[in-house]
Amino acid sequence: xxxxxQTPKFRVLKTGQSMTLLCAQDMNHEYMxxxxxxxxxxxRLIHYSVGEGTTAKGEVPDGYNVSRLKKQNFxxxxxxxxxxxxxxxxxxxxxxxxxxxxxxxxxxxxxxxLTVT
Amino acid sequence: AQSVAQPEDQVNVAEGNxxxxxxxxxxxxxxxxxxxxxxxxRGLQFLLKYxxxxxxxxxxxxFEAEFNKSQTSFHLxxxxxxxxxxxxxxxxxxxxxxxxxxxxxSGTRLSIRP
Numbered sequence: 069x070x071x072x073x074q075t076p077k078f079r080v081l082k083t084g085q086s087m088t089l090l091c092a093q094d095m096n097h098e099y100m101x102x103x104x105x106x107x108x109x110x111x112r113l114i115h116y117s118v119g120e121g122t123t124a125k126g127e128v129p130d131g132y133n134v135s136r137l138k139k140q141n142f143x144x145x146x147x148x149x150x151x152x153x154x155x156x157x158x159x160x161x162x163x164x165x166x167x168x169x170x171x172x173x174x175x176x177x178x179x180x181x182l183t184v185t
Numbered sequence: 186a187q188s189v190a191q192p193e194d195q196v197n198v199a200e201g202n203x204x205x206x207x208x209x210x211x212x213x214x215x216x217x218x219x220x221x222x223x224x225x226x227r228g229l230q231f232l233l234k235y236x237x238x239x240x241x242x243x244x245x246x247x248f249e250a251e252f253n254k255s256q257t258s259f260h261l262x263x264x265x266x267x268x269x270x271x272x273x274x275x276x277x278x279x280x281x282x283x284x285x286x287x288x289x290x291s292g293t294r295l296s297i298r299p
Contacts, residue, residue: 176228
């Protein structure tokens with residue numbers, strides 16, 4: 069199993085450009101998440117999905133959009149990049165909390181380092 | 186509202202000595218508690234979790250964590266540190282409600298000197 073994969077690994081954008089980050093998981097997890105990691109701030113949840121075709125806002129959703137057209141994929145889009153979006157982006161997936169599936173510990177991808185100039 | 190605090194940005198320990206990385210939390214009702222580790226240029230890896238039952242939880246790589254309800258703490262411990270334990274450690278908390286999200290602390294950088 070590849071687990072959680074993210075593409076691309078690195079990207080440099082100019083202010084105002086757009087891009088899409090792709091996350092894929094092969095663990096048949098229902099839940100998927102996008103986080104950003106900034107120094108001294110831990111991980112902040114951008115958007116998440118509890119199943120195919122559903123998405124919801126997290127803690128810092130402004131400036132981002134997401135789509136979950138297939139269970140295994142979760143896309144994060146930046147329509148008009150800003151320097152404040154310079155960060156490392158992590159995707160994660162998990163089973164739903166409860167029952168034999170556990171309490172939803174998350175499995176993370178390797179991250180995408182995005183720089184917006 | 187849920188919150189989690191890691192009061193130390195950095196912890197320095199000599200190899201072979203015991204280590205502790207501190208975590209305190211705030212959540213309504215009973216918590217689910219987690220520790221994750223992040224090595225350089227990698228994603229977070231799950232180390233251990235507390236759900237219910239025994240207050241001492243054992244996890245990967247010889248780590249353990251002690252749940253203390255009265256002090257609302259979940260400190261990560263290891264009896265004998267290795268240089269390879271040097272990494273960034275995150276504590277996380279989740280409420281019992283299925284609608285509750287995992288909240289991560291700001292992280293503690295653990296540095297083990299030979």
